[in-house]
Amino acid sequence: MNKIQFPQDFIWGAATASYQIEGAVNEGGRGASIWDTFSQQPGNVKNGDTGATACNSYHLYKEDVSLLKELGVSSYRFSMAWPRIFPEGTGSVNQEGLDYYHRLVDELLENNIEPMCTLYHWDLPQALQDQGGWEVRETVDAFNEYAKTVFESFKGKITKWITINEPWCASFLSNYLGVHAPGKKDLQIATTIAHHLLLAHGRAVQSLRQIDGDAEIGYAPNAGWSEAYSSSEEDKQAVRRANGWHIEWFMDPVFKGEYPDFLVQWFKEQENVTVPIQDGDLEIISSPIDFVGINYYTGNIARYDEGNGLFHVENLNFNYDHTDIGWPIYPEGFYKLLKYISDRYGSVPIYITENGACYNDGVENGRVNDVKRISYMKTHIASVNRALHSGVNIKGYLAWSLMDNFEWAEGYDMRFGLVHVDFDTFERTEKDSYYWYRDTIKKAGYDLSE
Numbered sequence: 001m002n003k004i005q006f007p008q009d010f011i012w013g014a015a016t017a018s019y020q021i022e023g024a025v026n027e028g029g030r031g032a033s034i035w036d037t038f039s040q041q042p043g044n045v046k047n048g049d050t051g052a053t054a055c056n057s058y059h060l061y062k063e064d065v066s067l068l069k070e071l072g073v074s075s076y077r078f079s080m081a082w083p084r085i086f087p088e089g090t091g092s093v094n095q096e097g098l099d100y101y102h103r104l105v106d107e108l109l110e111n112n113i114e115p116m117c118t119l120y121h122w123d124l125p126q127a128l129q130d131q132g133g134w135e136v137r138e139t140v141d142a143f144n145e146y147a148k149t150v151f152e153s154f155k156g157k158i159t160k161w162i163t164i165n166e167p168w169c170a171s172f173l174s175n176y177l178g179v180h181a182p183g184k185k186d187l188q189i190a191t192t193i194a195h196h197l198l199l200a201h202g203r204a205v206q207s208l209r210q211i212d213g214d215a216e217i218g219y220a221p222n223a224g225w226s227e228a229y230s231s232s233e234e235d236k237q238a239v240r241r242a243n244g245w246h247i248e249w250f251m252d253p254v255f256k257g258e259y260p261d262f263l264v265q266w267f268k269e270q271e272n273v274t275v276p277i278q279d280g281d282l283e284i285i286s287s288p289i290d291f292v293g294i295n296y297y298t299g300n301i302a303r304y305d306e307g308n309g310l311f312h313v314e315n316l317n318f319n320y321d322h323t324d325i326g327w328p329i330y331p332e333g334f335y336k337l338l339k340y341i342s343d344r345y346g347s348v349p350i351y352i353t354e355n356g357a358c359y360n361d362g363v364e365n366g367r368v369n370d371v372k373r374i375s376y377m378k379t380h381i382a383s384v385n386r387a388l389h390s391g392v393n394i395k396g397y398l399a400w401s402l403m404d405n406f407e408w409a410e411g412y413d414m415r416f417g418l419v420h421v422d423f424d425t426f427e428r429t430e431k432d433s434y435y436w437y438r439d440t441i442k443k444a445g446y447d448l449s450e
């Protein structure tokens with residue numbers, strides 16, 4: 001039997017995020033976010049693209065839900081834009097913002113699709129950034145106010161919440177590497193922000209427990225996978241640092257109540273950078289959660305390289321095939337990552353909250369023949385299946401992304417969607433991968449020989 005089979009109760013879904021799909025940035029009472037500001041600054045985003053119109057999902061959400069219904073998914077992961085709920089970050093609630101998300105959630109529920117809502121997918125209100133943003137602890141308080149407001153408003157409708165999406169991106173990629181908003185390049189600032197994001201996560205977990213005991217909550221750390229080039233101790237230690245930065249730095253505090261000490265020492269000795277932990281912080285951060293979302297795209301083989309970057313690591317190009325965004329295709333890394341997480345953190349329920357590939361195929365004769373995306377999905381869903389059958393407690397898989405959208409600093413050129421979007425007309429065209437995924441969901445798996 002050459003079949004990849006999943007349990008009948010395995011959850012299949014698709015994912016998006018507010019700034020990447022909504023558009024309508026000046027409608028419905030929405031305030032500015034740091035991504036509005038960052039994308040308007042020349043040079044930050046390819047082709048000068050911004051999320052001003054995106055996929056126009058603010059107005060076309062019913063069409064999006066129809067696509068989800070036809071796809072046959074039981075879960076849709078989306079994010080709320082904090083600046084739609086609190087245009088100034090705190091203070092008065094924007095009822096129009098709440099109303100929009102109630103319309104979306106009601107449409108999902110009417111179509112028997114479970115909403116999985118991300119509170120923070122990087123669109124911090126600019127008004128808060130102007131007062132220090134995630135560098136200051138007041139923003140943690142503001143996030144908790146935002147979280148409590150939507151927990152109350154959607155109680156009984158939304159039963160799966162994700163606090164923070166990819167805190168590594170929202171801290172280090174955005175404030176040390178300068179690639180994402182707000183585009184800072186300061187390791188101490190980034191390390192402080194990473195801590196405050198984790199603290200905000202923990203505060204929101206505690207708030208949900210007070211407001212809605214029937215809902216579940218988790219977070220979605222991004223996780224790449226680096227593998228040592230050789231069995232030399234220096235290669236193994238280099239890779240331990242690289243994986244630690246992406247994985248343990250954001251998972252140990254939540255699941256073990258402490259930062260990985262070898263990296264804390266590395267930051268102190270190499271960069272004179274420290275984590276601004278205050279009494280009680282780690283107890284808050286390690287508040288028990290119901291699931292963890294894992295976002296996986298790519299992995300690599302790496303080795304020690306004295307003086308190379310923060311951790312003296314060189315990623316080797318093994319001529320693996322790459323997707324159109326240049327990321328190596330490494331499905332084995334997905335299996336190894338999932339096993340690693342399960343071995344290190346136990347049987348916490350895992351949802352794959354993002355996995356997908358960038359291929360920029362266009363529409364030809366009404367079709368998008370994205371065979372490479374189908375191949376990527378086959379090998380990566382197979383890796384999820386391997387991990388599941390190796391005892392990893394995986395509850396579901398949500399493809400990134402339902403549709404092509406604003407891919408941050410890459411703008412609209414880089415397409416991750418199962419559905420093609422014409423960003424001038426907003427016309428949606430289901431790709432071949434959409435139909436393959438639909439059929440796979442129906443069969444709860446696929447035949448490896450297909």
Ligand SMILES: N=NNCCOCCOc1ccc(-c2cn(C[C@@H]3NC[C@@H](O)[C@H]3O)nn2)cc1
Nearest residue numbers: 017020166169173177179222295354400407408
């Ligand atoms: N490590 N050092 N890098 C040095 C130089 O970095 C160059 C660029 O780096 C990165 C790293 C990671 C990403 C990234 C993108 N997505 C995809 C989104 N996930 C959430 C959802 O919104 C998707 O759109 N996930 N991760 C981008 C750029």
